[in-house]
Amino acid sequence: MPPPTARAGASRSKEMDKGRTKGKDKEKDKDKKWKYTKVMNMRDLSRDDDFLSHLLVEKIGTGAVPLIVHKMDPSRRLPKTEAAELMNIVRRLVSCKPNPTAVQAAVRQAVDGLLALNAVSYYLKGCTDKQINAFATHASRYFELYTPTGSIEIAHTSRYSHRTGKSELCILATRPLAPGKIIAELKGSMAHLSEAEDKELKRTDGKYADGVGIRRDFSVIHSKQLKKNHLFLGPARFVNHDCDHNVELFRTGRYITFRVIKPIAVGEELTAHYGDGYFGRKNRHCLCETCERLGRGGYGPDASDDGVSDSGADDSTGIHSEGSEAPSDSDDSDDSDEDEVAVNLNERRTRRGVYAVVSPHKKGSKDADAEREPDAASDLTSLPSSRDSLPLAPAAAKSAGLMTPDPEPRSRGRASSRRSDSSPAPPSHKPSPFRSVIATRAQKAKEAATAPPESASAPPTTRGKAKERAAPARQLVTPPLTADTASASAAPSLRSVRSSSRLRTRVGAASEAGPSRRATPAKDRERRASARASSISTDARREPEPEARTLRPRASVQALADTPAGAKRPSEAPRGVDGKPLPMCATCACVLPVIQIESQVVWGLSLGRTGKRGRPRKNLNVDCPR
Numbered sequence: 001m002p003p004p005t006a007r008a009g010a011s012r013s014k015e016m017d018k019g020r021t022k023g024k025d026k027e028k029d030k031d032k033k034w035k036y037t038k039v040m041n042m043r044d045l046s047r048d049d050d051f052l053s054h055l056l057v058e059k060i061g062t063g064a065v066p067l068i069v070h071k072m073d074p075s076r077r078l079p080k081t082e083a084a085e086l087m088n089i090v091r092r093l094v095s096c097k098p099n100p101t102a103v104q105a106a107v108r109q110a111v112d113g114l115l116a117l118n119a120v121s122y123y124l125k126g127c128t129d130k131q132i133n134a135f136a137t138h139a140s141r142y143f144e145l146y147t148p149t150g151s152i153e154i155a156h157t158s159r160y161s162h163r164t165g166k167s168e169l170c171i172l173a174t175r176p177l178a179p180g181k182i183i184a185e186l187k188g189s190m191a192h193l194s195e196a197e198d199k200e201l202k203r204t205d206g207k208y209a210d211g212v213g214i215r216r217d218f219s220v221i222h223s224k225q226l227k228k229n230h231l232f233l234g235p236a237r238f239v240n241h242d243c244d245h246n247v248e249l250f251r252t253g254r255y256i257t258f259r260v261i262k263p264i265a266v267g268e269e270l271t272a273h274y275g276d277g278y279f280g281r282k283n284r285h286c287l288c289e290t291c292e293r294l295g296r297g298g299y300g301p302d303a304s305d306d307g308v309s310d311s312g313a314d315d316s317t318g319i320h321s322e323g324s325e326a327p328s329d330s331d332d333s334d335d336s337d338e339d340e341v342a343v344n345l346n347e348r349r350t351r352r353g354v355y356a357v358v359s360p361h362k363k364g365s366k367d368a369d370a371e372r373e374p375d376a377a378s379d380l381t382s383l384p385s386s387r388d389s390l391p392l393a394p395a396a397a398k399s400a401g402l403m404t405p406d407p408e409p410r411s412r413g414r415a416s417s418r419r420s421d422s423s424p425a426p427p428s429h430k431p432s433p434f435r436s437v438i439a440t441r442a443q444k445a446k447e448a449a450t451a452p453p454e455s456a457s458a459p460p461t462t463r464g465k466a467k468e469r470a471a472p473a474r475q476l477v478t479p480p481l482t483a484d485t486a487s488a489s490a491a492p493s494l495r496s497v498r499s500s501s502r503l504r505t506r507v508g509a510a511s512e513a514g515p516s517r518r519a520t521p522a523k524d525r526e527r528r529a530s531a532r533a534s535s536i537s538t539d540a541r542r543e544p545e546p547e548a549r550t551l552r553p554r555a556s557v558q559a560l561a562d563t564p565a566g567a568k569r570p571s572e573a574p575r576g577v578d579g580k581p582l583p584m585c586a587t588c589a590c591v592l593p594v595i596q597i598e599s600q601v602v603w604g605l606s607l608g609r610t611g612k613r614g615r616p617r618k619n620l621n622v623d624c625p626r
């Protein structure tokens with residue numbers, strides 16, 4: 001028997017060995033490479049997306065222009081990280097060499113860096129390898145937004161929030177995009193949804209009683225091939241719907257992204273088609289720019305058919321889904337006025353400021369819905385909902401679209417009933433030109449000089465309404481991508497020019513500018529009251545033919561859209577609020593990205609380049625990381 005001291009020594013060395021092995025295991029764990037994963041589950045994906053979108057969208061770029069992501073579970077606690085740590089990760093990523101191999105390596109390195117952060121290790125504590133792989137894969141999707149080869153950025157949009165009641169973001173192009181381009185840096189992760197999960201998502205978030213508030217199925221898509229609904233999260237979820245969309249869903253083996261189907265200019269929003277019944281029957285509640293321009297959808301008289309008829313219609317089209325019960329009486333309660341804030345629908349804010357919209361286009365007033373045919377080329381379709389989601393005919397079963405159920409019964413119902421009360425006509429009842437609250441001085445001067453007299457706007461036809469009633473409701477018609485693409489390329493580009501400016505300095509200008517401008521609730525109420533009165537008389541004067549509507553011409557950006565990527569377009573460059581052109585890349589003619597983390601510029605035009613006496617150098621020929 002060894003003496004006690006020897007025994008103690010032996011056990012100590014055993015413990016040390018154990019400790020060493022543990023240490024080695026930890027090292028091994030650290031070195032263990034995460035793998036890209038295809039399969040995710042709803043719960044993990046929702047949780048990961050809330051976590052990652054906070055770190056990699058909200059926290060990056062929290063300068064004067066916060067980008068707020070609507071979360072799957074807004075009550076979750078958000079991670080706390082050192083801004084400097086995040087900054088180092090992103091800085092390395094944005095300055096990597098712009099070739100595919102280097103970019104891929106840089107994204108992996110960024111994810112590794114993220115996994116090493118304390119907040120992230122804590123978050124992943126106890127997770128299985130599978131869960132860690134799913135988290136890392138999802139993180140890589142967000143990091144890809146910041147790679148030097150990227151061509152898009154996330155921005156805030158004010159187009160929908162006043163109705164949907166939630167923060168709304170969108171995707172803008174940072175370089176011209178030609179049809180056919182696959183926007184590989186705009187990916188989404190998918191999780192299959194079981195019936196129970198599908199139902200669960202249709203319930204509203206925990207802040208409200210069931211059926212009230214914001215539902216969580218705002219990013220659910222239906223695969224007709226698999227006959228299943230999926231949760232679709234990641235940067236790709238920020239693509240909004242437009243009835244005249246410019247991108248379509250594109251699925252590769254591992255992920256979902258988008259393909260450009262119409263020329264997209266710098267600063268223009270990327271929009272997909274969610275399906276013809278996503279925003280109520282025939283998208284009657286759609287708030288897209290096209291509907292605004294054509295005075296239909298949420299801007300047409302159909303939209304003011306109250307919520308009651310809505311639910312009936314939805315029942316018959318399969319759009320109405322459980323949990324989407326029409327607003328209760330309380331939705332039409334007195335406080336509703338408080339909620340409706342007059343906004344400039346066309347305002348887009350990015351990390352660099354505001355993209356003020358001077359919309360171009362004079363567009364044909366053809367009714368795209370009427371011409372839509374199911375597309376047989378892709379395999380995703382819109383259809384969020386429940387019992388009426390009838391299986392489609394085989395041809396249609398291949399059609400594509402991104403979609404979730406008509407999502408905001410509460411706010412929509414409220415808006416609808418208000419409008420049926422002859423509340424103020426939405427901004428584009430009178431298809432006036434899109435003027436931003438935040439217009440540049442130069443734009444304002446030009447507008448004042450060139451604006452023709454306001455044209456009388458014929459409202460959407462009542463004939464259309466009758467037709468709608470008579471025709472059998474279309475079941476989940478997916479976007480007519482092929483047909484649409486063809487017509488689109490024939491049509492002139494109809495997109496808006498957005499220039500950058502600063503929101504806060506322009507609020508004053510907003511209040512001068514009319515009912516669609518931002519204002520204080522009190523002023524807003526007054527204005528709405530008078531607008532209500534005037535909308536009644538406008539309604540009375542309305543003529544029935546929408547075709548008769550003449551739209552005020554808008555500055556066209558066709559030239560911008562048509563310019564091939566890489567060409568220099570200094571004179572048409574988007575301008576800031578001061579009227580000066582925004583900084584553009586000397587090589588690829590994109591708007592130069594400015595990436596900030598908590599107000600500190602991580603990458604930007606004059607970062608680290610100063611002239612005499614430390615002042616930023618002017619006329620610096622700068623290449624963006626792309």
Ligand SMILES: C[S@@+](CC[C@H](N)C(=O)[O-])C[C@H]1O[C@@H](n2cnc3c(N)ncnc32)[C@H](O)[C@@H]1O
Pocket residue numbers: 070160164167168169170218219237238239240241242279285286287288407
């Ligand atoms: C897939 S998400 C698109 C991204 C969304 N803006 C965000 O920030 O999460 C779909 C949601 O965007 C809003 N949205 C997108 N396009 C819309 C449209 N044309 N009309 C009304 N709401 C729209 C609705 O709130 C909808 O539930």
